[in-house]
Amino acid sequence: MSNSSLTDTQKTQLSKLEKRLRRYVGQAIAEYNMIEDGDKVMVCLSGGKDSYALLSILMLLKESAPIHFELVAVNLDQKQPGFPEHILPNYLQELGVEYHIIEEDTYAIVKDKIPEGKTTCSLCSRLRRAVLYKTAKNLGATKIALGHHRDDMIETLMLNMFYGGKMKSMPAKLVSDNSEHVVIRPLAFCKESELIQYGELKQFPIIPCNLCGSQPNLQRQNIKRMLNDWNEQFPGRIESMFTAMRNVVPSHLCDSQLFNFKEINSDSGVVNGGDIAFDQENFTDNSQISEDSEAKKHKFVDGLVDIIEVK
Numbered sequence: 568m569s570n571s572s573l574t575d576t577q578k579t580q581l582s583k584l585e586k587r588l589r590r591y592v593g594q595a596i597a598e599y600n601m602i603e604d605g606d607k608v609m610v611c612l613s614g615g616k617d618s619y620a621l622l623s624i625l626m627l628l629k630e631s632a633p634i635h636f637e638l639v640a641v642n643l644d645q646k647q648p649g650f651p652e653h654i655l656p657n658y659l660q661e662l663g664v665e666y667h668i669i670e671e672d673t674y675a676i677v678k679d680k681i682p683e684g685k686t687t688c689s690l691c692s693r694l695r696r697a698v699l700y701k702t703a704k705n706l707g708a709t710k711i712a713l714g715h716h717r718d719d720m721i722e723t724l725m726l727n728m729f730y731g732g733k734m735k736s737m738p739a740k741l742v743s744d745n746s747e748h749v750v751i752r753p754l755a756f757c758k759e760s761e762l763i764q765y766g767e768l769k770q771f772p773i774i775p776c777n778l779c780g781s782q783p784n785l786q787r788q789n790i791k792r793m794l795n796d797w798n799e800q801f802p803g804r805i806e807s808m809f810t811a812m813r814n815v816v817p818s819h820l821c822d823s824q825l826f827n828f829k830e831i832n833s834d835s836g837v838v839n840g841g842d843i844a845f846d847q848e849n850f851t852d853n854s855q856i857s858e859d860s861e862a863k864k865h866k867f868v869d870g871l872v873d874i875i876e877v878k
């Protein structure tokens with residue numbers, strides 16, 4: 568946990584990375600109004616790199632935030648065989664944050680209910696959620712913070728599109744299944760690659776999630792691999808996909824619940840730029856369309872329209 572074993576170069580890297588992650592988390596908190604004055608935020612710690620990073624960055628933000636909020640770290644010991652019980656209490660004690668270790672043998676329930684050889688993650692996660700919601704209520708927490716990041720959100724979008732027939736992802740902020748809690752994902756704008764690097768530099772005492780012997784979600788692993796291969800071949804695609812998730816144009820999709828296509832007629836005027844869905848060749852390499860290139864595109868199209876009309 569101490570960074571005294573780092574070289575000077577690593578210390579500089581850590582400092583820059585930490586500032587960047589702080590900025591991303593601060594932006595997400597502000598954009599979705601995730602944390603408000605007086606909140607008690609329960610940070611769910613699994614022992615993985617993401618939740619350690621979440622707690623670490625929230626603690627830094629708490630020191631400098633213009634509002635007052637409390638943090639309480641919670642880990643659920645699910646009684647998986649070989650779970651190293653001492654690691655999190657030691658770490659949290661040294662960190663000086665309020666924490667609670669909740670013991671609940673969900674492992675036994677999962678083993679009992681799921682036939683041998685089948686994936687257990689789905690039931691395990693549902694049980695974990697139920698225990699965490701109950702804990703949040705007992706602790707009087709007003710927000711529950713989870714450590715999912717940008718890449719988790721993109722993978723979930725792809726999974727839902729490929730296997731669920733839905734265009735939906737993990738929300739940055741939502742109301743819990745039992746409608747009693749507000750769940751937030753302050754790492755929504757953070758890249759997994761940077762969280763991995765942060766975890767290494769901070770030397771978090773990582774606890775693996777597969778102590779139960781289950782195969783962690785294989786479909787998700789496949790999607791992750793596909794996205795990474797794609798991103799290697801065409802750099803900037805993951806960045807662009809996340810930009811797209813924050814830039815949805817319902818009038819140019821097909822969901823009649825989201826956009827009232829029936830009411831469109833020739834008096835409606837041009838909706839969201841009209842029919843320019845195929846003007847891809849004007850996009851810049853990383854698909855970040857600058858105002859300048861957008862203006863040039865329109866000028867070019869307007870020019871073509873003029874020529875056609877003159878003819």
Ligand code: SF4
Pocket residue numbers: 647687688689691692776777778779780781782783
């Ligand atoms: S790998 Fe094991 S502990 Fe982790 S979510 Fe799946 S079933 Fe639960």
